[in-house]
Amino acid sequence: MMLNGISVLLIDDEAPFVRSLSYALRQQGMQVTGVHDCQSALDALPTAHPDIALVDLRMPGIDGMGTMERLRAHSPDLPMIMISAHGDTRMAVQAVKAGAADYLTKPFELDELLHCISGTLDRDRLHSEVSYHRQRAISETGLIGDSARMGQLRETVARVAASSTARVLLFGESGTGKALVARALHTQSSRRDQAFVEVNCAALPEQLIEAELFGAERGAYTGAHQKRTGLVTLADGGTLFLDEIGELPLPLQAKLLHFLENGTYRTVGGTKTLQADVRVVAATNRDLAKAVSAGGFREDLFYRLNVIQIPVPPLRERDDDVILLAEHFAAHYAAQEGVSAIRLPDPVKDILRSHPWPGNVRELKNLIERLTILLPGRDVSVDDLPGDVQDALPVSDSPASDGIADQLERAERQLLLDALNQNGGHKARAAEHLGISRHALKRRLQRLGL
Ligand SMILES: Nc1ncnc2c1ncn2[C@@H]1O[C@H](COP(=O)(O)OP(=O)(O)OP(=O)(O)O)[C@@H](O)[C@H]1O
Numbered sequence: 001m002m003l004n005g006i007s008v009l010l011i012d013d014e015a016p017f018v019r020s021l022s023y024a025l026r027q028q029g030m031q032v033t034g035v036h037d038c039q040s041a042l043d044a045l046p047t048a049h050p051d052i053a054l055v056d057l058r059m060p061g062i063d064g065m066g067t068m069e070r071l072r073a074h075s076p077d078l079p080m081i082m083i084s085a086h087g088d089t090r091m092a093v094q095a096v097k098a099g100a101a102d103y104l105t106k107p108f109e110l111d112e113l114l115h116c117i118s119g120t121l122d123r124d125r126l127h128s129e130v131s132y133h134r135q136r137a138i139s140e141t142g143l144i145g146d147s148a149r150m151g152q153l154r155e156t157v158a159r160v161a162a163s164s165t166a167r168v169l170l171f172g173e174s175g176t177g178k179a180l181v182a183r184a185l186h187t188q189s190s191r192r193d194q195a196f197v198e199v200n201c202a203a204l205p206e207q208l209i210e211a212e213l214f215g216a217e218r219g220a221y222t223g224a225h226q227k228r229t230g231l232v233t234l235a236d237g238g239t240l241f242l243d244e245i246g247e248l249p250l251p252l253q254a255k256l257l258h259f260l261e262n263g264t265y266r267t268v269g270g271t272k273t274l275q276a277d278v279r280v281v282a283a284t285n286r287d288l289a290k291a292v293s294a295g296g297f298r299e300d301l302f303y304r305l306n307v308i309q310i311p312v313p314p315l316r317e318r319d320d321d322v323i324l325l326a327e328h329f330a331a332h333y334a335a336q337e338g339v340s341a342i343r344l345p346d347p348v349k350d351i352l353r354s355h356p357w358p359g360n361v362r363e364l365k366n367l368i369e370r371l372t373i374l375l376p377g378r379d380v381s382v383d384d385l386p387g388d389v390q391d392a393l394p395v396s397d398s399p400a401s402d403g404i405a406d407q408l409e410r411a412e413r414q415l416l417l418d419a420l421n422q423n424g425g426h427k428a429r430a431a432e433h434l435g436i437s438r439h440a441l442k443r444r445l446q447r448l449g450l
Contacts, residue, residue, distance in 0.1 A: 003117060003121075004029035004030070005031070005426060006051045006117070007049055008033070008053075008054060009054070010022060010032055010033065010034045010035070011041045011053065011054065011056060011064075012054075012056035012083065013037065013056060013060060015036065021113075024110050028114065029428065031048075036059075037059060037061060038059070039062075042071065051121060052078070052117055052121060054080075054081050055080050055081070055082055056083045057085070064083075064084075064095065065095060065098065068080055068082070068100060069098075076229065079101040079120045079121065080099075080101060081101055081102045081120060082095040082102070082104075083105075085106050086105060102116050102119070104116055143177060143184060144321070147318040147321045150313075150318060153181065153313070156310055157181060157184050157185055157188065157310070158188060161185050164190045164191050166279075167307040168280075168281045168310060169245075169283070169306045169308070170182060170281065170283040170310050170311075171283070171285070171288070171309065172313065173285055173314050173358075174285045174360065174362070175363060176312040176315065176360045177360075178283040178285075179241065181312055182196075182198070182239070182241040182243075182283060183196055186239040186241075186281075189239070194237035195235050195236075195237070197234050197235040197240050197241065198243060199231050199240070199243065201245055201248040202244040202247035209252060211228050213230055213231050213252070214230040214255070214259075214268065215228050215233055215267035216267055216268035217269035217270050228267075232259065232278060233276060236276040236277060237277055238279070239281060240278045240280050241283070244284065245284050245305065246285075246286035246296075257298065257301045259276075260280065260304045260305070261304070280305065282305045288302055314360055315357040315361055316356050322364065323353065325364055326344060326364060329365050329369070330344070334376070337372055339372065340376060340377030342368070342371050342372055342375055342378060343379045345379055347382055348380050348382060348385065351385060351389060352389075355389045367389070367421075370425060373420070373425040374445075374450050386413075387413075412444065412448065415434070416444060416445060416448070419431075419433045427442070
């Protein structure tokens with residue numbers, strides 16, 4: 001397990017310990033947020049996006065156990081390692097029983113800690129997909145756009161949100177904003193004060209998705225080291241958003257249907273029948289009716305989910321929203337990176353308007369993020385855009401056909417930009433992805449003037 005780039009939240013009331021351990025972990029390429037009490041840890045969650053928390057057991061005020069409980073309420077999937085002092089082993093064992101992934105006793109060697117972190121994250125790797133999706137749901141709200149199509153969408157959302165029980169099926173291409181619409185349906189409904197829980201049905205294998213949705217008893221399957229609370233339970237009173245519902249394996253479709261019909265379910269390995277009141281909003285980028293005729297999706301479930309259909313239009317059908325969104329993202333990423341916003345001169349705007357955006361808003365958002373990192377505060381030129389976006393240039397404006405060297409350079413530029421894009425602008429990860437050293441990546445970026 002690579003620890004490079006992992007985000008660690010370290011909570012310990014002893015400032016020198018936090019300082020020295022933060023330093024040591026940063027040396028290993030990790031991002032560390034060090035805080036001294038429970039409240040600061042909770043405050044740090046939305047910005048630090050930790051992959052793991054290291055929690056000191058003995059702290060004045062809210063102690064390690066209390067801190068773990070509160071962190072769990074905010075980030076149910078955040079794995080935690082408890083740090084205990086010599087003599088506190090019993091308490092540490094209690095903490096593990098209460099859900100901590102592991103514990104270490106002070107003083108410990110750095111290697112021991114690294115081993116412990118990588119073991120925990122390895123076990124948690126599959127679940128992290130889900131926590132990523134949850135995080136995304138928390139950090140993003142608000143639908144931008146004033147095209148006619150967006151106006152209609154907003155009106156529909158307002159009307160449908162008024163009924164807090166009717167099931168909704170959102171359909172539209174990938175990246176069009178279905179998750180945002182689902183969230184808007186929740187925040188505009190009477191369920192707004194309860195949880196909005198998002199699960200990507202394509203992210204996990206069948207057995208884990210059942211445990212993720214309905215919960216699992218300790219030891220119910222290999223790797224179930226602790227009792228898992230299901231997302232359905234967490235969403236009780238609120239909204240459960242099932243993204244990519246078309247990917248839900250057939251046996252689970254039957255279990256979901258049972259839940260939709262009766263409002264009851266069982267945990268994996270459990271015997272009790274449990275109840276939850278949730279509004280289900282599902283989304284798909286596949287033609288579900290076709291999947292039904294092909295036998296990949298249950299017809300009865302399709303009708304149960306499909307009470308109200310809301311189409312989410314592709315970006316290319318939203319007039320000038322593309323410019324509005326580009327400028328919004330430019331301001332957003334400039335603020336996030338602490339740099340000046342990129343500027344989009346008219347020829348670039350023309351291209352943005354004519355590109356068909358197969359990846360929709362997500363593609364545009366990633367492009368603007370990447371440009372902000374590469375060209376902070378600068379005018380973007382047509383050449384800075386990836387090849388497929390440049391291809392949207394009206395034919396009469398296209399430059400004379402390139403020689404092989406230019407074409408190779410373009411291909412290289414595209415590869416580098418794609419790798420950076422897929423790795424959130426993180427150079428070390430992009431280099432690893434490309435199979436070259438960080439130094440080689442830097443040299444290439446410089447040579448291409450990126
Ligand atoms: N109208 C919008 N205003 C602002 N941001 C938007 C808008 N639409 C989409 N986004 C952003 O674009 C990204 C993709 O949107 P989202 O995840 O909701 O798409 P999706 O349709 O659910 O995609 P998928 O089908 O791949 O899950 C998100 O970061 C989202 O915040």
